[in-house]
Each structure stands twice: as structure tokens, then as C-alpha cells.
Amino acid sequence: MPPQRAGGAAAGGDTSAFFAATLVLWAVSVGFEIGVRGRRELAPVAAGFAFFQAANAAVRAAVSRDPLFVNTAVSLLHSSLTFASVIFVLVNQWRNKGLENMFEHHELFGGSWVGAYSALCFSCGYFAYDQLDMLRYRLYSGWIPGILMHHLILLICFTLALYRNVTINYLILTLVCELHSIFLHIRKVRRMAGFRDFNRKVVKLEWALNWSTFVTARVVCHILITYKLIADAHKFDKGIELPLALLGMAGMNLLNIFLGLDLFKAYGRERNQQRHQD
Numbered sequence: 209m210p211p212q213r214a215g216g217a218a219a220g221g222d223t224s225a226f227f228a229a230t231l232v233l234w235a236v237s238v239g240f241e242i243g244v245r246g247r248r249e250l251a252p253v254a255a256g257f258a259f260f261q262a263a264n265a266a267v268r269a270a271v272s273r274d275p276l277f278v279n280t281a282v283s284l285l286h287s288s289l290t291f292a293s294v295i296f297v298l299v300n301q302w303r304n305k306g307l308e309n310m311f312e313h314h315e316l317f318g319g320s321w322v323g324a325y326s327a328l329c330f331s332c333g334y335f336a337y338d339q340l341d342m343l344r345y346r347l348y349s350g351w352i353p354g355i356l357m358h359h360l361i362l363l364i365c366f367t368l369a370l371y372r373n374v375t376i377n378y379l380i381l382t383l384v385c386e387l388h389s390i391f392l393h394i395r396k397v398r399r400m401a402g403f404r405d406f407n408r409k410v411v412k413l414e415w416a417l418n419w420s421t422f423v424t425a426r427v428v429c430h431i432l433i434t435y436k437l438i439a440d441a442h443k444f445d446k447g448i449e450l451p452l453a454l455l456g457m458a459g460m461n462l463l464n465i466f467l468g469l470d471l472f473k474a475y476g477r478e479r480n481q482q483r484h485q486d
Contacts, residue, residue: 224343227356231339234363241371250370252326256333260286264341275345277400279338284393286334291386293327298380313440317449320376328379332366335359358463365456374449378437382460384429388421392471415475422471430460 241247242254260282267278301310301321309315339359342348348355369375395414434457437450444450 223351223353223356224346227339227353227360228343230360230363231336231343234336234367238367247371249325250329252329253333253336253367253370256330257337258333259330260334260337264337274400275341276347277397279341279345279347280393280396280400282341283338284390284397286331286338287386287389287393290327290331290334290383291390293323293330294380294383294386297321297323297327311436313443316377316381316436317375317440317444320373321380324376324380325370325373327383328366328376329370331383332363332370335362335366339363354463354466357459361456361459365452368448368452372449375453378433378453381433382430382457385426387425388418391417391421411478415478418471419475422468427464427468430457430464433457434461 238250238253242250263282263285264278267281271281272278298321300323304322315321339356342355342359366379369379391414395418398414434454437453437457441450
């Protein structure tokens, strides 16, 4: 998942208006594809949006009404479900067809592993839900909020890929990063729930998992995908797919840098707090 989200910080009206307008255009486009053009295979996009909206309402009613806590808890649910679905898709493909041709260009670009299309649709619905939730409660900061840009990039890349039924498997591989998001959200939920002085060994393990999955599941994974796109550039037909894929991965890699800086700052703050307590 994404760069760290702020809590309740207001941003400029022009910023929220821009992202709200793009979300409305996205919703109209998806609704047209499903309702008018009969693209029933896109129904899991709407199902994903409805599911996570219902999860938001459930957490709000049963646990806490704090918008940031509710948003983070639902994000933890999404990360867990998405990573589990990605692992299922990859393991199922490996068991059925083996690794030999799994990462060939024709498979990554034009193929769609069993369950990959629906998983991508469902996750696309989540990003639309999350964008709406953050705009509604202003869970972002800055003139150009990284978290909103992250979601906009993903919505554009995911939706165009789903419309054209290309690069589905490439995009499933980008979601391996949800493993890191699980530990990122666990830490935030723990701190918001008031467990800031938790067992130090557990906190150290939490940070070890945060850093190791950030590097492997997010940074290295996205760099390898970018490398694969560049290495296979000559195999792409002339069209929008390669430029869009490279632009999307450039955006993800840039946002990973910002996320890494945020993690480093958070780690430094937590270590300083522990030293003061000693």
C-alpha cells in the first residue's frame, strides 16, 4: 500500500476538488462499462467498494468512531485479504503450470492467471472506497497529498488494464507489497489503540518485520517489475500499455522513497521516546 496518511489535516479546496472530480469520473466510467456495455466481469469492482464501505460502517459502529482509526483498520483488512489472494493466485498457477513460463512476457502481458482478474477488480474497488473515505474525512495533508496521488495512479492503471484485459498479471505482482502494508497498518492500529508502551521485544520484532517487508515486498519487488518492463520493452506493441506501465511504476517507486523516509522518521521518533523513558 501507500505512503503514510495524515490524521485530520486539512488541505486546499482545489486539491480535494481535483481528486473528488477524478473519482466521480472514474465511477461514471466503471458504471457505464458495467451497466451500459454489459461488462459483468467488472462487477467485483463494485463489490469491492461495497464490501469495504460495509466494513468501515461495522468498525465505526462496533469499535471506534475515529475516522483515522476506522480507515486504518479497514486498510489492514484490505492488505490481509489482498496479500492472501495474491499468494493464492501465484501458488495455484505454480502448482498447475509450474514456474517455467510463469514470468514470460506473453504471460505477464496478455495472460490472466486464475483468480487474478477478480482479485484486481476487488482491490480496485477498495482504492476507490479509500479515496472517498480520505476525501470525506480529510485524512491527508499537503498541497499534493502522496496518498491521494498513490490511489489515483493505481485507479488509472488498474482500471485501464481491466478494460483492455492486459498486464493483469503484472499488476497482481505489484500487490505483493501488501505484505508490508499489513505490518505498517498493525503498527498504526496498535499505537492508535493506546498500546504505545507495548513489550519492547514485540515492538522490535514489529519494526524488523516492517523494514524487511518494506525492502523485499515493496522496494525490491517494484524495482524488479520495472526492470522486467524495460527488458521486455521491445516485445510490447506500439500503444499506450508500455508508457502507462512505466509511468505507473515510476510513480510507485517514487512513492516508495517517500514512504521509506516516513518510516525512517517514525523509527527515529520511537527510539527517542524509548530513550527518554529509560
